[in-house]
Amino acid sequence: MRTIAILGSTGSIGRQTLEVCAEHPDLFEVYAITANRSADLLIQQARQFKPEVVVIADETYYQQVKDALADLPIKVWAGADALCQVVTAEPIDIVVTAMVGFAGLRPTVEAIKAHKVLALANKETLVVAGQLIMKMCDEYKVPILPVDSEHSAIFQCLENNPIDKLIITASGGPFRTFTMDQMRDVTAAQALKHPNWDMGAKITIDSASMMNKGFEVIEARWLFGMNADQIEVAVHPQSIVHSMVQFADGAVKAQLGCPDMRVPIAYALSYPDRMPSQINAKLRIEDYAHLTFERPDLERFPNLRLAFDALSQGGDRTCVLNAANEVTNEAFRRGQCKFLQMAEVNEKTLAAMPFVAQPSLDDYFAIDAVARVKAKELLGL
Amino acid sequence: MRTIAILGSTGSIGRQTLEVCAEHPDLFEVYAITANRSADLLIQQARQFKPEVVVIADETYYQQVKDALADLPIKVWAGADALCQVVTAEPIDIVVTAMVGFAGLRPTVEAIKAHKVLALANKETLVVAGQLIMKMCDEYKVPILPVDSEHSAIFQCLENNPIDKLIITASGGPFRTFTMDQMRDVTAAQALKHPNWDMGAKITIDSASMMNKGFEVIEARWLFGMNADQIEVAVHPQSIVHSMVQFADGAVKAQLGCPDMRVPIAYALSYPDRMPSQINAKLRIEDYAHLTFERPDLERFPNLRLAFDALSQGGDRTCVLNAANEVTNEAFRRGQCKFLQMAEVNEKTLAAMPFVAQPSLDDYFAIDAVARVKAKELLGL
Numbered sequence: 001m002r003t004i005a006i007l008g009s010t011g012s013i014g015r016q017t018l019e020v021c022a023e024h025p026d027l028f029e030v031y032a033i034t035a036n037r038s039a040d041l042l043i044q045q046a047r048q049f050k051p052e053v054v055v056i057a058d059e060t061y062y063q064q065v066k067d068a069l070a071d072l073p074i075k076v077w078a079g080a081d082a083l084c085q086v087v088t089a090e091p092i093d094i095v096v097t098a099m100v101g102f103a104g105l106r107p108t109v110e111a112i113k114a115h116k117v118l119a120l121a122n123k124e125t126l127v128v129a130g131q132l133i134m135k136m137c138d139e140y141k142v143p144i145l146p147v148d149s150e151h152s153a154i155f156q157c158l159e160n161n162p163i164d165k166l167i168i169t170a171s172g173g174p175f176r177t178f179t180m181d182q183m184r185d186v187t188a189a190q191a192l193k194h195p196n197w198d199m200g201a202k203i204t205i206d207s208a209s210m211m212n213k214g215f216e217v218i219e220a221r222w223l224f225g226m227n228a229d230q231i232e233v234a235v236h237p238q239s240i241v242h243s244m245v246q247f248a249d250g251a252v253k254a255q256l257g258c259p260d261m262r263v264p265i266a267y268a269l270s271y272p273d274r275m276p277s278q279i280n281a282k283l284r285i286e287d288y289a290h291l292t293f294e295r296p297d298l299e300r301f302p303n304l305r306l307a308f309d310a311l312s313q314g315g316d317r318t319c320v321l322n323a324a325n326e327v328t329n330e331a332f333r334r335g336q337c338k339f340l341q342m343a344e345v346n347e348k349t350l351a352a353m354p355f356v357a358q359p360s361l362d363d364y365f366a367i368d369a370v371a372r373v374k375a376k377e378l379l380g381l
Numbered sequence: 382m383r384t385i386a387i388l389g390s391t392g393s394i395g396r397q398t399l400e401v402c403a404e405h406p407d408l409f410e411v412y413a414i415t416a417n418r419s420a421d422l423l424i425q426q427a428r429q430f431k432p433e434v435v436v437i438a439d440e441t442y443y444q445q446v447k448d449a450l451a452d453l454p455i456k457v458w459a460g461a462d463a464l465c466q467v468v469t470a471e472p473i474d475i476v477v478t479a480m481v482g483f484a485g486l487r488p489t490v491e492a493i494k495a496h497k498v499l500a501l502a503n504k505e506t507l508v509v510a511g512q513l514i515m516k517m518c519d520e521y522k523v524p525i526l527p528v529d530s531e532h533s534a535i536f537q538c539l540e541n542n543p544i545d546k547l548i549i550t551a552s553g554g555p556f557r558t559f560t561m562d563q564m565r566d567v568t569a570a571q572a573l574k575h576p577n578w579d580m581g582a583k584i585t586i587d588s589a590s591m592m593n594k595g596f597e598v599i600e601a602r603w604l605f606g607m608n609a610d611q612i613e614v615a616v617h618p619q620s621i622v623h624s625m626v627q628f629a630d631g632a633v634k635a636q637l638g639c640p641d642m643r644v645p646i647a648y649a650l651s652y653p654d655r656m657p658s659q660i661n662a663k664l665r666i667e668d669y670a671h672l673t674f675e676r677p678d679l680e681r682f683p684n685l686r687l688a689f690d691a692l693s694q695g696g697d698r699t700c701v702l703n704a705a706n707e708v709t710n711e712a713f714r715r716g717q718c719k720f721l722q723m724a725e726v727n728e729k730t731l732a733a734m735p736f737v738a739q740p741s742l743d744d745y746f747a748i749d750a751v752a753r754v755k756a757k758e759l760l761g762l
Contacts (some may be wrong), residue, residue, distance in 0.1 A: 156540075156632060156634060157634065159653075160653065161653075161654060161655045162655075167666055234666050234667060241635075244637065244666070246663070246664070247655045248655050248656070248657035248658070249644055249647055249648065249651075249655040249656055249657065249658050249661055250638055250639075250641070250644050250658060250661035250662060250663045250664065251537060251636060251637075251638055251644050251648065251655065252636065252637040252638055252664050252666075253537060253538065253634060253635070253636050253637070254622075254634070254635045254636075254637055255632060255633065255634050255635075256625065256632075256633040256634070256635055257631055257632055257633055258631075260631070263630055263631055263632050266630055267630065267632065270630075272540075272541065272542075273542060274542045274543075274628045274629050274630040274632065275629065275630055276629035276630065277629070277630050277631060280630055280631035281631060282627070282631045283627065283631065283633050285548055285615050285625070285633075285674045286615060286674055286675060286676050288674065289673050289674055289675060290671055290672070290673055291671070291672040291673075291674075292670050292671055292672075293666045293667055293669065293670055293672075294667060294670060295667050
């Protein structure tokens with residue numbers, strides 16, 4: 001029996017993590033669930049899974065959650081500090097970091113300090129502070145199990161032999177075949193229609209702009225100790241091959257499957273075992289008669305270029321890029337900026353911020369805050 | 382340093398095994414090489430690799446080989462018994478069984494008894510007597526490392542988790558898109574033009590008729606302990622995905638690469654390590670923009686159906702099928718039978734032979750001999 005805390009249980013990954021736990025009640029106990037503002041769903045999840053603790057980060061929903069669960073022996077906490085505290089609870093074995101954005105950094109750090117195994121779905125943590133997080137994991141001997149389908153694919157293909165190259169696949173998103181002109185006027189509604197994966201709004205926009213793929217390159221760099229030039233992106237619109245690993249002898253291994261996040265989630269929770277599943281989608285390869293691969297177009301998707309550049313430059317660059325992107329992504333969703341403007345402002349924010357070579361954890365918080373102000377300023381907000 | 386014996390060093394797999402050994406002289410010592418009749422190439426290989434022993438199976442070439450190597454301290458042996466004897470030599474660590482057909486069975490058995498690691502390229506050994514061979518390997522604690530690209534792919538994807546299904550890929554051969562009518566009159570020359578792999582004549586004809594894929598299904602059944610209904614064949618004309626494994630959680634792992642037998646050969650020789658290579662072809666996935674998968678057509682390729690049926694029936698059926706096929710394959714190459722007639726006679730031979738449920742090793746030799754006579758009779762030869 002493994003005891004699980006799910007940070008961000010009401011989001012797409014969080015909900016699917018609970019589906020996996022529900023299919024295997026003999027293997028997993030849900031100890032804690034947390035949400036930012038989705039109080040109704042959090043209450044519903046709490047009544048179903050009966051965790052020890054629920055945390056609602058936004059304190060304005062505290063009373064609502066508290067009252068709704070008054071008949072159950074469940075602790076209800078509120079606030080950002082409660083998020084950091086709940087992950088340290090002694091019975092927890094695995095912390096699933098399924099919240100979105102920079103907000104994942106602090107609770108992840110606390111979970112590492114408390115020696116919890118990390119099932120990492122919050123890629124921004126590694127984008128912002130990969131070097132520092134990996135050093136801490138090493139120090140505290142904490143394993144990181146990737147939940148992102150691409151990184152899970154790579155993780156599943158690893159063996160005790162050195163890797164030459166990682167090939168991260170990308171669907172290319174809804175605008176893969178759009179011209180620059182067509183991309184100029186796309187709306188948030190168009191960008192939110194991902195061809196293959198059903199995900200949260202922020203990551204779906206990041207997928208449309210390929211910022212998400214750029215972040216995955218950065219994530220892979222830290223998870224698997226690769227250099228930027230050992231990581232390739234291959235556009236694969238069918239999203240069946242989730243990623244590939246090339247070894248020194250030329251052999252390539254890939255992990256494939258229908259687009260179903262429950263497979264990588266389940267693997268992270270049950271690693272190194274695999275659990276038989278009735279709910280996971282099973283691949284029938286003849287149903288996917290054509291699998292295609294092409295080079296990504298860095299002209300039309302400059303965010304991917306920015307990610308590779310930021311990774312090569314190191315220091316605080318990926319933190320600045322993430323901060324700018326959180327601002328531009330939200331602005332685009334609110335109709336406050338155009339699609340192509342997101343990458344433009346991300347790039348200008350990077351140019352406007354002085355380079356910090358060796359940021360401390362506190363530095364990251366300061367840099368993130370300043371970069372957000374700068375990005376908003378550049379957007380005229 | 383691993384000491385290698387190569388049975389069938391002048392064939393396609395044998396030559397490529399020597400290329401692998403030549404690239405890594407610090408890791409491999411070639412102790413023995415053998416050929417059936419290709420005396421000139423055997424002599425040339427002996428002068429280059431300076432093994433302890435060379436064996437020429439056809440005794441009529443003995444004097445030629447002996448004389449040509451007289452200036453070197455190399456033992457020259459001749460005859461089928463010498464093949465069985467050479468594999469037992471004490472210094473040998475790994476025996477590569479790269480000869481073609483039923484003839485591989487006896488030396489393979491001797492190698493197992495002598496506790497040599499098997500790098501198995503002679504699939505007919507497992508087609509004929511898989512149950513017996515696997516039992517012997519278990520008894521003598523001898524590992525079998527597959528050399529066939531499909532089985533190497535599966536072997537590379539294995540992990541310590543149970544397998545739901547194997548998906549063996551097939552190029553479909555040169556007649557993949559031919560109608561039944563078109564297939565009626567194809568010549569051996571047409572069948573010998575394989576679209577992707579450069580192989581010996583016997584296996585290339587077996588590929589064209591998909592008998593080879595049927596044999597690979599049988600081989601996989603024994604190597605990986607699967608049931609016939611857990612093995613699927615997917616026609617994949619590009620020969621980039623070499624095979625796939627599906628686990629209980631729905632995840633599929635695949636091994637990919639350019640069609641280059643040196644990759645699986647090297648993996649078998651260096652397992653569990655992988656050796657960096659300058660000669661192995663490296664896959665660039667964008668160069669293979671379209672990978673396609675389709676169901677095999679058992680109407681047009683009845684040999685594949687015969688193999689599945691023989692496997693399900695068990696006993697001596699796969700031995701009979703192999704014997705009939707060795708006869709029909711050779712007859713087709715000699716222009717003594719038509720392409721579609723091969724499978725017809727294979728099927729009739731199976732029908733004509735009484736079922737033997739638990740053959741001994743000696744029984745296999747007798748059944749093989751009788752089935753050959755029967756197949757020749759059915760061909761009117």
